[in-house]
Amino acid sequence: MIKEKLAKIKSGKLSAKENIENFLKLIKEKNNEINAFIYVNKDAVKQAEIIDKKIKQGKAGKLAGLAIAVKSNINVIDMPITCASKTLENYYGVFDSDVIKRIKQEDGIIIGMTNMDEFAAGITGESSYFGPTINPSCPERVPGGSSSGSAAAVAAGMCDIALGSDTGGSIRNPASNCGIVGIKPSYGRVSRYGLIDLSMSFDQIGPLCKDVFGCALMLEIIAGKSDYDSISYDRPVEKYADFKKINKIKIGLSPDFEKLCKDKRIYNLIKSCAEKLAKKTNSEIKNINLKYVDLAVQTYYPIVYVEFFSGTRKLDGRKYGSKIEDNCGEEVLRRIIGGKEISKAEYHGTYYRKALSVKDLIKKDFDNAFKDVDIIISPVTPSLPPKLGDKINPEKAYAFDAFTIPANLAGICSGVVKAGEVDNVPIGLQIFAPAFREKLLFDVMKECEDLNI
Numbered sequence: 001m002i003k004e005k006l007a008k009i010k011s012g013k014l015s016a017k018e019n020i021e022n023f024l025k026l027i028k029e030k031n032n033e034i035n036a037f038i039y040v041n042k043d044a045v046k047q048a049e050i051i052d053k054k055i056k057q058g059k060a061g062k063l064a065g066l067a068i069a070v071k072s073n074i075n076v077i078d079m080p081i082t083c084a085s086k087t088l089e090n091y092y093g094v095f096d097s098d099v100i101k102r103i104k105q106e107d108g109i110i111i112g113m114t115n116m117d118e119f120a121a122g123i124t125g126e127s128s129y130f131g132p133t134i135n136p137s138c139p140e141r142v143p144g145g146s147s148s149g150s151a152a153a154v155a156a157g158m159c160d161i162a163l164g165s166d167t168g169g170s171i172r173n174p175a176s177n178c179g180i181v182g183i184k185p186s187y188g189r190v191s192r193y194g195l196i197d198l199s200m201s202f203d204q205i206g207p208l209c210k211d212v213f214g215c216a217l218m219l220e221i222i223a224g225k226s227d228y229d230s231i232s233y234d235r236p237v238e239k240y241a242d243f244k245k246i247n248k249i250k251i252g253l254s255p256d257f258e259k260l261c262k263d264k265r266i267y268n269l270i271k272s273c274a275e276k277l278a279k280k281t282n283s284e285i286k287n288i289n290l291k292y293v294d295l296a297v298q299t300y301y302p303i304v305y306v307e308f309f310s311g312t313r314k315l316d317g318r319k320y321g322s323k324i325e326d327n328c329g330e331e332v333l334r335r336i337i338g339g340k341e342i343s344k345a346e347y348h349g350t351y352y353r354k355a356l357s358v359k360d361l362i363k364k365d366f367d368n369a370f371k372d373v374d375i376i377i378s379p380v381t382p383s384l385p386p387k388l389g390d391k392i393n394p395e396k397a398y399a400f401d402a403f404t405i406p407a408n409l410a411g412i413c414s415g416v417v418k419a420g421e422v423d424n425v426p427i428g429l430q431i432f433a434p435a436f437r438e439k440l441l442f443d444v445m446k447e448c449e450d451l452n453i
């Protein structure tokens with residue numbers, strides 16, 4: 001666990017170099033099979049040696065010696081930033097994203113770049129140009145996407161903490177399928193500078209880890225205003241990793257989520273977790289109304305298609321990599337063509353504008369709900385993850401995000417911890433908190449983790 005590991009490193013019982021070497025050995029043994037990493041940092045051991053010196057001098061940062069895996073759509077200088085696409089196969093980062101600068105300042109070591117769905121557009125982790133990622137916790141099912149490699153690297157013990165990005169569920173979905181912890185911060189909590197866009201009005205970078213402490217510590221470091229990202233908000237970043245006990249809160253459950261949950265075993269598990277949490281924290285469970293939440297998927301995709309189309313116009317083969325339309329996979333092409341179509345003048349207002357107004361309705365739904373409750377609990381997915389290699393049509397694939405997309409539409413924060421298993425498949429518990437209430441979110445996630453539910 002991260003807290004204990006940091007104490008060991010600080011006291012000299014484990015050196016940064018040993019920590020990195022242990023991971024590199026495991027990556028060598030397991031990565032061929034799991035395919036979590038696209039690239040491993042050749043200088044990691046050398047960098048660890050430098051950090052060991054700093055530790056001895058008592059000058060090391062908060063992440064000193066930890067191995068951090070990074071999704072391949074987050075720029076890191078001199079590492080391949082491929083977005084798991086042939087389009088950017090040979091593209092290397094020429095600068096560090098804001099989040100990477102902050103991690104390096106705190107002496108975290110970037111151990112490698114992880115596999116993902118191409119351009120973060122996916123739900124299964126299978127659409128990478130570099131081949132599918134395997135779910136270490138349940139190899140016959142998909143690991144989830146799009147941050148498949150980041151979740152798999154954590155679940156397989158190949159790094160301490162990983163970074164993913166979440167536009168409609170890409171951190172929470174694989175966290176759930178792999179049985180680990182992940183959080184999507186509130187929109188604007190973390191700088192997007194250096195993140196390659198899927199959809200700029202939803203994308204957020206966030207951490208994945210085996211424990212809540214690791215995610216909380218990482219968010220503390222990467223959160224905050226940046227001059228390079230005008231939508232990053234200037235809100236104080238609290239000490240997320242100093243957990244406070246939860247007492248007497250109001251926990252919301254929504255019959256609207258229950259109705260949408262196709263596998264009742266999943267909903268029952270989530271409900272019983274909510275009841276255990278309420279009992280432990282002397283809290284009350286209230287039913288809340290989220291009447292527009294069933295429109296989330298239909299609202300999200302037109303916006304993503306249009307923004308993705310716009311964001312990929314720079315990938316015309318002149319400055320970055322090769323021309324995207326000539327080199328991308330089916331799902332990426334579908335979004336480019338779809339986004340181009342929706343943006344046409346004759347459709348002005350028909351799809352995109354309408355989607356934006358429904359987005360507001362969903363946001364209002366949550367604003368109202370949070371007048372009655374402090375947090376809301378839901379499943380992460382409406383059914384078990386697909387079997388690896390199963391062919392599913394786009395409509396079915398998109399439906400897997402029905403419970404995660406609402407947080408992106410509303411701009412609020414949302415985290416996942418393991419709830420249990422159904423048919424030996426890990427199932428995550430999703431907790432929503434109001435925008436910029438990450439401290440409350442982490443405190444609740446920690447209670448859930450301690451409950452061992």
Ligand code: GLN
Pocket residue numbers: 120121122123145146165166167168169170171198304401
């Ligand atoms: N699965 C969703 C999509 O394909 C979400 C992706 C993400 O969060 N990056 O758009």
